[in-house]
Amino acid sequence: MEIGTQTVILGGGVTGAGAFLPQGAVVLDQGVIRWAGAQADLPAEYASWQRSDLQGRLLTPAFIDCHTHIVHGGHRAREFEMRLQGASYEEVARAGGGIISTVTDTRAADEDSLVAQALPRLDALIGEGVSCVEVKSGYGLDVETELRMLRAARRLGQMRPVRIRTSFLGAHAVPAAYKSRADAYIDDLCIPALRAAHAEGLVDAVDGFCEGIAFDTKQIARVFDVARELGLPVKLHAEQLSHIGGTALAARYGAMSVDHVEYATEADARLLAASGTVAVLLPGAFYAIRETQMPPVAAFRAHGVPMALATDCNPGSSPLNSLLLTMNMACTLFRLTPDEALRAVTVNAARALGLNDTGSIAPGMRADLSIWNVETPAELAYRFGFNPLHQRIFGGAI
Numbered sequence: 001m002e003i004g005t006q007t008v009i010l011g012g013g014v015t016g017a018g019a020f021l022p023q024g025a026v027v028l029d030q031g032v033i034r035w036a037g038a039q040a041d042l043p044a045e046y047a048s049w050q051r052s053d054l055q056g057r058l059l060t061p062a063f064i065d066c067h068t069h070i071v072h073g074g075h076r077a078r079e080f081e082m083r084l085q086g087a088s089y090e091e092v093a094r095a096g097g098g099i100i101s102t103v104t105d106t107r108a109a110d111e112d113s114l115v116a117q118a119l120p121r122l123d124a125l126i127g128e129g130v131s132c133v134e135v136k137s138g139y140g141l142d143v144e145t146e147l148r149m150l151r152a153a154r155r156l157g158q159m160r161p162v163r164i165r166t167s168f169l170g171a172h173a174v175p176a177a178y179k180s181r182a183d184a185y186i187d188d189l190c191i192p193a194l195r196a197a198h199a200e201g202l203v204d205a206v207d208g209f210c211e212g213i214a215f216d217t218k219q220i221a222r223v224f225d226v227a228r229e230l231g232l233p234v235k236l237h238a239e240q241l242s243h244i245g246g247t248a249l250a251a252r253y254g255a256m257s258v259d260h261v262e263y264a265t266e267a268d269a270r271l272l273a274a275s276g277t278v279a280v281l282l283p284g285a286f287y288a289i290r291e292t293q294m295p296p297v298a299a300f301r302a303h304g305v306p307m308a309l310a311t312d313c314n315p316g317s318s319p320l321n322s323l324l325l326t327m328n329m330a331c332t333l334f335r336l337t338p339d340e341a342l343r344a345v346t347v348n349a350a351r352a353l354g355l356n357d358t359g360s361i362a363p364g365m366r367a368d369l370s371i372w373n374v375e376t377p378a379e380l381a382y383r384f385g386f387n388p389l390h391q392r393i394f395g396g397a398i
């Protein structure tokens with residue numbers, strides 16, 4: 001298939017253009033979507049433009065993975081084995097394993113090594129039609145390594161045709177040297193690292209891990225206050241293992257997203273709806289740590305909270321590298337509909353990152369599109385362990 005600077009794409013089906021269009025057409029002009037609709041309604045002015053017929057294939061917005069930790073050193077297969085023998089994720093973390101063991105491996109890796117280790121993970125995502133990936137820091141927990149992780153993330157975006165959005169996650173875990181002194185860690189390292197990373201243009205958003213094994217709401221609020229002072233949007237890992245109020249805090253700060261949220265309540269759902277915050281569900285982590293508490297999907301639906309999905313690709317709780325599998329898991333485990341799952345990795349994922357120029361098919365949006373060897377949208381979530389991507393279009397280019 002060829003895509004010129006001015007092209008009319010004739011889909012089988014087209015999604016992400018409001019309703020599903022069984023015989024859709026999308027007009028691309030210099031990397032931007034100019035028009036989308038039913039083929040029968042194609043305006044006459046485009047009749048003479050180059051055409052590309054997808055021969056019945058499905059066209060969707062390119063996917064967005066809005067929560068990943070793909071930049072990190074090493075792996076935690078040993079911890080996986082420990083959990084198989086009965087240790088819980090929290091027990092491993094409290095015994096000095098977990099995030100802290102990845103911190104050791106990440107501190108030992110130079111920037112080239114971090115980039116080299118992340119590239120196969122990024123390429124696997126791109127291979128499934130992903131055009132935008134959020135990447136967090138949070139395995140440095142010192143100024144130098146946090147910055148190095150973010151620099152590595154920015155470099156990934158120069159090496160591949162993909163958009164990278166960075167989140168500063170200095171408040172991810174309390175490093176060993178600050179054991180039982182989380183407040184001192186926030187003051188001495190986390191906030192200075194945030195300021196330094198921001199000064200270098202490395203931060204698109206500020207994140208935190210609000211949890212019994214990490215930071216409480218007061219500590220996260222201090223980091224969010226600095227984010228606000230710097231004009232940076234916030235998001236939060238909240239209510240993953242217990243309910244300690246992270247969701248309400250995030251809503252108070254107008255967060256772009258709250259992520260995990262298995263233990264969130266109906267009252268939390270109301271707050272999220274009021275603050276326009278996206279609930280990012282991470283079924284890979286739910287599955288890997290054998291969580292049994294389901295996120296309150298019915299409450300999110302009832303109150304109109306937009307739901308996004310992401311891989312949470314990380315070496316501990318979610319060594320998952322596929323958004324297609326994530327969609328299937330969200331349907332099978334959380335009972336999302338395939339349609340919700342597709343919106344969750346496109347339009348709602350864009351919103352979770354504060355992006356308004358990608359994630360849907362409408363005039364003025366970037367031409368970030370995926371072409372699939374399937375006929376219906378539901379097929380994307382239905383199969384697993386199979387990649388039906390035909391081609392990916394990034395900013396109008398194949």
Ligand code: DI6
Pocket residue numbers: 098099102172208209237240285312314315316317318
């Ligand atoms: N929640 C998660 O699922 C990851 N971080 C977080 O705050 C886990 C990261 C890890 O186990 O390495």
Ligand code: FE
Pocket residue numbers: 067069237312314
């Ligand atoms: Fe995470």
